[in-house]
Structures are given as C-alpha cells and as structure tokens.
Amino acid sequence: MTNPKIELHNRKVQEIARQMQEDASAGEKTHIDKGGVSHVVPLPRDQRRTGKPIRIKNLQDILEIDEQKQICCAEPGVSFASVLKATLPLGLIPIVVPELEGITLGGAVAGCSVESMSYRYGGFHDSCLEYEILCSDGKVINVEKDSFLFEMIHGSYGTLGILTKLTFRLIPAQPYVHLQYQKFSTFQEFQNALYEHCRVGDYPFIDAIVHSPKEFVLCLGNFTDAPPYVSNYRWLNIFYKSTQQKNEDYLSTYDYCFRYDTECHWLTKTVPFLENKLVRFLVGKFVLGSTQLIAWSKRLELLLRLKKRPEVVCDVFIPANRFEAFFQWYEKDFDFYPLWVIPYAFPKMYPWINEEYAKGIGGNLVIDCAIYGKYNGFKEVDYSQLLEEKTLDLNGIKTLISRNHFSKEKFWSVYDRSNYEKAKTILDPRGIFPDLYEKFHKK
Ligand SMILES: Cc1cc2nc3c(=O)[nH]c(=O)nc-3n(C[C@H](O)[C@H](O)[C@H](O)COP(=O)(O)OP(=O)(O)OC[C@H]3O[C@@H](n4cnc5c(N)ncnc54)[C@H](O)[C@@H]3O)c2cc1C
Numbered sequence: 001m002t003n004p005k006i007e008l009h010n011r012k013v014q015e016i017a018r019q020m021q022e023d024a025s026a027g028e029k030t031h032i033d034k035g036g037v038s039h040v041v042p043l044p045r046d047q048r049r050t051g052k053p054i055r056i057k058n059l060q061d062i063l064e065i066d067e068q069k070q071i072c073c074a075e076p077g078v079s080f081a082s083v084l085k086a087t088l089p090l091g092l093i094p095i096v097v098p099e100l101e102g103i104t105l106g107g108a109v110a111g112c113s114v115e116s117m118s119y120r121y122g123g124f125h126d127s128c129l130e131y132e133i134l135c136s137d138g139k140v141i142n143v144e145k146d147s148f149l150f151e152m153i154h155g156s157y158g159t160l161g162i163l164t165k166l167t168f169r170l171i172p173a174q175p176y177v178h179l180q181y182q183k184f185s186t187f188q189e190f191q192n193a194l195y196e197h198c199r200v201g202d203y204p205f206i207d208a209i210v211h212s213p214k215e216f217v218l219c220l221g222n223f224t225d226a227p228p229y230v231s232n233y234r235w236l237n238i239f240y241k242s243t244q245q246k247n248e249d250y251l252s253t254y255d256y257c258f259r260y261d262t263e264c265h266w267l268t269k270t271v272p273f274l275e276n277k278l279v280r281f282l283v284g285k286f287v288l289g290s291t292q293l294i295a296w297s298k299r300l301e302l303l304l305r306l307k308k309r310p311e312v313v314c315d316v317f318i319p320a321n322r323f324e325a326f327f328q329w330y331e332k333d334f335d336f337y338p339l340w341v342i343p344y345a346f347p348k349m350y351p352w353i354n355e356e357y358a359k360g361i362g363g364n365l366v367i368d369c370a371i372y373g374k375y376n377g378f379k380e381v382d383y384s385q386l387l388e389e390k391t392l393d394l395n396g397i398k399t400l401i402s403r404n405h406f407s408k409e410k411f412w413s414v415y416d417r418s419n420y421e422k423a424k425t426i427l428d429p430r431g432i433f434p435d436l437y438e439k440f441h442k443k
Contacts, residue, residue: 005063009075012058013164017138020054024136026430030054032158034077037102037294039111041313041402051434059106059164062086070170071129076106076163084254092170095127097257100264100290106163112155112399114315114368115257116205116221119198119343124168125154126347132165136430140164151351152423157400159436160420161427174223176230177205177256179249182218187327190216195320198343198365205256208341209243213331217243221256231255233262235284236277240266240338264290265372266338270311312336312374312383315399317344320365322394329390330369334383340370353397354416360395404440411437 035057205221227250
C-alpha cells in the first residue's frame with residue numbers, strides 16, 4: 001500500500017515544479033525560499049536572495065521512520081528539532097545532529113553541517129542514503145549515496161537543484177548524555193588528547209571549546225540511562241561557561257544535541273547584558289534561542305548598514321596536520337575566544353573539492369574551527385578576509401555562510417569547476433539558479 005504522506009509529498013513537489021516553470025523563464029535567476037530562519041550571516045545589501053523566490057515552505061513533513069532499518073525519510077524543511085522530537089521516543093536519533101534547533105535537513109546538506117559525532121561519521125550529508133532532487137526543468141530525480149549527483153548536491157548552497165526529499169540513517173540513543181570535560185593549559189597537550197580520542201573512538205561525542213590560549217576544554221560525551229542529576233541551560237544558565245566551571249555534567253539527549261542553541265553558541269556575548277542573569281530572567285524567554293536570536297538580528301538588519309562590517313561568523317575546516325600552525329597564527333593574529341573545535345573525518349574526498357587542492361589536505365581528518373562573533377570594524381584589517389587567506393594558505397576549506405573574498409581563479413582552485421558545471425548542466429538545464437561563485441561574491 002502506498003504511504004498517503006508520500007502521495008501528498010509527490011503532489012506538493014509537482015506543484016512546486018509547476019510554479020517554478022511558470023514563474024521563472026530560462027536564464028531568469030531565482031532563489032530557494034524555504035521559510036523560517038536561515039543560518040547564514042546577515043549581510044548589508046544581501047545579494048544571496050535576489051531573483052524570484054521558489055517557495056518550498058510546505059516541504060516540512062517527516063514521511064516515514066523505519067525503526068527496524070533505522071532510517072528516516074523526510075522533506076527538506078523539517079528542522080532537526082522536529083526530527084529529534086519524532087525519533088527520540090523510539091530510542092533513535094540522526095547520526096549527525098547540527099547543534100541549532102532550527103537547522104533544516106535540506107540546509108544541512110546544502111550548507112555542509114557537522115557536529116560532535118562527525119569525527120566518526122562525517123557530516124550530516126554522509127549519513128544520508130538517498131535524495132530526491134527537483135531540477136530546474138521540472139524533472140524529479142532520485143540519486144543514491146555515492147553517485148555523482150548525490151555527492152555534488154552536498155555543499156551546493158542552493159545553486160544546483162532543489163532537494164525535495166531525503167532518506168538518512170538513525171542510530172540508537174539513550175535518554176541522557178554524560179559529559180566529561182578534560183582540561184588542558186597547552187595546545188600541544190590538548191591536541192594530543194583530541195587526536196588520541198579520535199583515534200581510539202572511546203566516546204561517541206567529541207568536540208572542544210578553547211576559552212583562551214591557556215584554557216582548552218575537551219568535551220567527551222557518552223549516552224547514559226541513569227543520570228544522578230540533569231542540568232538545564234535553556235534560560236538562566238549558560239552552557240559554554242559551564243564547561244569552564246565543571247568537570248562533568250548530565251544533559252537530556254535532546255538538550256545535549258542542542259546545547260549551544262540558547263546562546264546560538266556564544267553570540268549572546270555580543271549583545272550587551274544578555275549574559276546577565278537578571279536580564280535573562282526578565283527577557284530571556286523572548287530573545288534566547290538560536291531561532292529568536294537570528295530573527296532579531298534579521299529585524300535589526302538596517303543597523304548593519306551603519307556598521308563598517310558584520311562580526312566574523314564562520315566555520316573553517318583546517319587539515320588536522322596543520323591545526324597547530326593554524327592555532328599558532330590564531331593566537332597571535334586573531335585572538336578571539338571561545339573558539340569551537342569539532343573534529344570531522346571526511347569518509348572520502350568530496351567531488352566538489354578540486355582534485356589538486358584535495359591532495360594538499362593530506363588525510364581525511366579536518367578540524368572545524370568555528371569563529372562566532374569576532375568584532376570586525378577595524379579600519380586597518382578585515383578579519384574575515386584574513387581568516388579566509390589563512391585557511392587557504394593551510395589548504396583548508398571555508399564554508400560560504402558569511403562574507404567571502406576569493407577571486408574567481410582562487411575560488412575555482414578550491415572548488416571543482418568541471419564537476420560543478422557537469423552537475424549544473426544536468427540539474428539546472430534552464431540556468432535559473434545562481435552560479436556558486438556569483439551567489440556568494442556579487443556585491
Ligand atoms: C550563527 C551560526 C551558527 C551555526 N552553528 C552551526 C552548528 O552548530 N552546527 C552546524 O553543523 N552548523 C552550524 N552552522 C552552519 C549551518 O549548518 C549551515 O549554515 C546550514 O546550511 C544552515 O541550514 P538552514 O537549514 O538554516 O538553511 P539556510 O541557511 O536557509 O540555507 C543554507 C543553504 O542551503 C540552501 N538550501 C536550503 N534548503 C535547500 C534545499 N531544500 N535544496 C537545496 N538547497 C537548499 C540555501 O539556498 C542556502 O544556500 C551555523 C551557522 C551560523 C550562521
């Protein structure tokens with residue numbers, strides 16, 4: 001018997017295809033409008049959402065959860081919070097859960113999301129088995145793991161086709177997570193411990209917070225059924241600060257997955273008084289949480305025009321064998337803390353990375369260094385550009401979620417132009433989605 005949800009899904013996709021054909025003639029640029037908040041950094045005079053919107057807001061349903069096979073099939077607009085609410089009661093969670101509640105399945109694939117299980121499993125994309133993609137000529141195709149188009153939709157940032165359905169793996173989960181914090185005062189000791197835990201794989205969850213050049217906290221998490229207490233960081237208390245104060249902690253699995261959500265990591269640091277308990281008591285319910293914080297920053301977009309530049313908010317993937325060189329530079333020239341560190345093993349080299357450039361990465365382990373909120377209004381230096389240049393110097397990959405500075409030549413020496421164009425010809429034959437370089441560089 002056909003699943004009625006799938007039948008409804010098929011009708012929704014056909015309607016989006018029809019609307020897309022009607023609204024956008026060949027060559028006319030469009031952008032995907034998935035509704036809700038976007039986890040990209042708001043920019044003054046943002047060009048990333050120009051052109052006609054293709055509205056896919058109604059693709060927000062979980063279609064099937066197969067407990068036996070431990071897989072879930074869902075539409076791209078489903079948030080990870082909704083997935084967890086549906087799977088946790090069954091004792092399952094997605095293999096990779098990006099840490100903010102509002103990140104959606106489609107956005108996580110197209111925008112390269114990772115998290116603390118990524119040292120074992122790669123990014124969320126790597127836990128997916130099949131995608132349904134709507135091409136610009138209205139054709140709907142299904143692509144399986146490891147096929148060329150499947151791999152190319154990862155990191156395509158809405159420039160190739162529209163992901164309309166995803167099938168991804170789940171993993172057994174217990175209701176709580178026990179966190180242990182190992183503390184180090186030198187980079188060397190910290191790095192050794194980080195790499196050793198990644199090698200041995202003794203904890204399912206590994207990430208780290210660098211609070212200062214002399215304060216490194218490795219956060220090692222394990223499932224548990226019977227916590228002696230359960231902490232809460234949803235309102236008055238601040239998770240990232242607790243990792244400095246405590247040596248261990250217990251969270252519900254849901255709260256562990258979204259432990260950085262209340263502060264949107266530590267972006268609340270950039271809002272005067274928002275880390276103050278009294279202020280949090282009075283206004284916390286209306287402003288805390290990544291979705292509310294991002295919605296507020298969008299409302300204040302006009303103010304951005306008064307700023308010289310927005311704060312640096314960016315994830316860069318640094319090859320593990322150059323993490324030390326990166327940190328030496330970071331400590332001297334960048335000097336912004338906390339720095340979030342997530343080990344991330346590429347299960348294989350992605351075809352959207354230029355083959356020559358990929359050779360320079362030298363191994364499959366990279367370290368996602370997430371810089372969230374460095375002030376960037378200085379006259380003499382643009383820290384966003386500086387970070388990009390250093391990342392490329394070290395053969396790293398910079399996610400495209402904020403300001404980008406690459407020249408066209410440099411960009412296509414990191415991203416693989418010939419594979420991108422091959423995928424573009426198949427998925428976007430009418431040329432209605434922007435080119436990857438143009439989308440992120442047009443001023
Ligand atoms: C402040 C901040 C904190 C972050 N924290 C984390 C974190 O903790 N963990 C983590 O892994 N990542 C984090 N990220 C990065 C985040 O994972 C990516 O930006 C992700 O792409 C966001 O997905 P979204 O659902 O919000 O989609 P959007 O931001 O709306 O879209 C992201 C990109 O995907 C494209 N896209 C969206 N839906 C589709 C679709 N159906 N088909 C094709 N393309 C589509 C869009 O066009 C866009 O280019 C953070 C980013 C920011 C700005």
